[in-house]
Amino acid sequence: MIGKLSSELVDAVLETIPLEISILDKHDTVVAWNRHETRIFKRPESVVGRNVMNCHPKNSLDKVEQILKEMKEGKREKARFWIDLAYGEHKSLRKVMIEYYALRDTSGEYIGCLEASQDITEIQQLTGQQRLID
Secondary structure, eight states: OSSSOOHHHHHHHHHHHHEEEEEEEESBBBEESSSSGOOSOOGGGGGGGSSSSSSSGGGGHHHHHHHHHHHHHTSSSEEEEEEEEEEEETTTTEEEEEEEEEEOOTTTEEEEEEEEEEOOOHHTTTSSSSOTTT
């Protein structure tokens, strides 16, 4: 990253970006997440400090475990998938994209994983162009 951000700016950026993110350390421990009040995948604050395998549905555990294993081994840098999910106030069906990114230090060593989830329903419906300030 070029430049320096204060912790106040970092917090503001993380709460403003249109993604919900969760961060794991190299031991698969959930260390943080953003957008707590507006998350698609809601969870109690007590999840911080727990192993990520205790936070996923049983039918996806083997896939999550494989992705993280491949990231640790340097065989994978990211994983992307999308699902149809009914959530929100009206439980309407929405398209949600979920991405996992390996986090690496400056020498390339695995130090954790960033999980990013985003409702892409409206993005999929975009057509044509809309120029800046149109």
